[in-house]
Amino acid sequence: MTGIALFGCGRIGRLHAANLARTPGVTLVCVYDVMQGAANALATELGTSVAPSIEAALNDERVDAVLIATSTDTHTDLILQSVAAGKYVLCEKPVDLELQRAIACRDRLGTQASRVMMGFNRRFDPSFEAVRRRLEAGEIGRLEQVIITSRDPSPPPPAYIRVSGGLFRDMTIHDFDMSRFIAGNIVDVSATGGCLVDPEIGALGDIDSAMITMKSATGALVHINNSRRAVYGYDQRLEVFGSDGLLLAKNRHETTVEASGTGFTGRADPAAPFFLERYSEAYRAEIARFVTCIRDETPFPVTLDDGIAALRLAQAAQESLASSKTVTIDDRA
Ligand SMILES: NC(=O)c1ccc[n+]([C@@H]2O[C@H](COP(=O)([O-])OP(=O)(O)OC[C@H]3O[C@@H](n4cnc5c(N)ncnc54)[C@H](O)[C@@H]3O)[C@@H](O)[C@H]2O)c1
Missing domain, CATH: 3.40.50.720 (NAD(P)-binding Rossmann-like Domain)
Known part of the structure; x- marks a missing residue:
């Protein structure tokens, strides 16, 4: 035990x-x-x-x-x-x-x-894990592009924003880690952003919408897009494009039901409401893996260095947003 x-x-x-x-x-x-x-x-x-x-x-x-x-x-x-x-x-x-x-x-x-x-629970999401496994197995050839879409259903209250550390450290941090999970080390970061959803977030000195482009050490290009609001639910998609094809992880819905009617064919129910529901399996798998590593005395799959690397990308994005310049990652520290 x-x-x-x-x-x-x-x-x-x-x-x-x-x-x-x-x-x-x-x-x-x-x-x-x-x-x-x-x-x-x-x-x-x-x-x-x-x-x-x-x-x-x-x-x-x-x-x-x-x-x-x-x-x-x-x-x-x-x-x-x-x-x-x-x-x-x-x-x-x-x-x-x-x-x-x-x-x-x-x-x-x-x-x-x-x-x-x-x-970083998203690494344990069965779909994202499968994307990485299949990429590593060579199914889509050489990695060329990664597109991460990550939009919350609605903005958090001002009290949360005030202590959150800003969009990049609080929210995009998961996407920075996902970028590294799929594309490996990142060498440069360029970010733009704005306050398009809630002026109160802007008044607190933060942004609620962002687009980030990055380059990995292998030359792969990575794009993250974030919003604090998506009226159709929690929007979490991953697109990985290579020389021989594409791996695409779409949103999760409560059921697989699609409706067709006059002028409409599509999903009958919205995407999972938020992270507790969307990543429920991932949180369970994360805990199970933590415990297995302790029991078997094997290394943890997500390290403190991974945490630092994601934070470094968040800081670089903040610098890029302020300077409108691409920031080169110096990960010697
Ligand atoms: N991985 C994810 O998907 C995910 C999702 C949400 C939050 N988080 C992270 O989890 C952490 C908590 O977030 P939350 O949304 O649960 O916040 P929360 O405010 O709901 O809960 C934090 C709790 O910590 C307690 N606390 C604060 N300082 C303490 C201390 N020194 N000792 C003991 N308890 C203390 C508070 O009283 C509060 O009950 C944050 O770092 C957040 O970034 C991760």
Whole structure:
């Protein structure tokens, strides 16, 4: 049995806790949140206990690993504390809002950084995983272009935007990781963006719409498009184009039903409402893989370095947006 402590009982923490509770070979030893009410409610729902503090959870011998689902600005401190206590860590994205803090965290961990897995759940989506596997098997020849469409159903409230770190670090971070998952290392980034959806987001100094073009080390071209609003649901598509063909992962719908009528043929139901539904299988697979790697003592498939690389691309996109220039990636740090 792998004993796990969950830190953070908010939106994503509750989802992870439910998955942990039903993963074979896992015991959810305890949960902790600075908002005690949130921790109590979750513990009662899942029949586990509330740790009195982070330290108490980390001193608990039954805890082999920690899942960090707290607010982003707490991630690096909790990673350092957890690894120092000898625990494995699955940490939600992004590593931090500041690239330098993320790099400092990795440098302090040294070889112990291998105890940390980053929560880029989209890598575990069965369709995206299949696209990568089939690309690697040579099915579409040499990779030439990647197009990632990633649009939220509706913008988050201003209070969320204020602490989010901006569109690139909060939302596009998943797409930067997906770019690397499919195309490998990225060497340059060019971004443009604007506030086309909600003027309040602009008033807070952020953007709600973006287009990013990048080049990979192999010369493949990558395009990401983001919007904080898509009236037809959560829009998550991946198009991978090569010398011998195309791999295309479309949106997921609740059913496969299509309707035909006068002047209309198409889907009868909209795309999955949001990430909790669209990536439900991916979140489960992510946890299962984390636990399997701990049990079998094999390396984690998504590392702290992957988290840093995605954050570096987010920072480069921010620089490109401000300067209207292409930014070259220097990943020596
Ligand atoms: N992978 C994904 O698809 C995905 C989706 C949503 C959020 N996230 C990430 O997960 C993290 C949490 O996001 P959320 O939407 O669940 O936020 P949330 O605000 O709903 O929940 C965060 C929780 O952490 C608690 N918390 C804050 N500081 C703490 C600390 N020091 N110790 C213990 N608890 C603390 C808060 O009280 C809150 O209950 C963020 O980093 C976010 O970027 C990832």
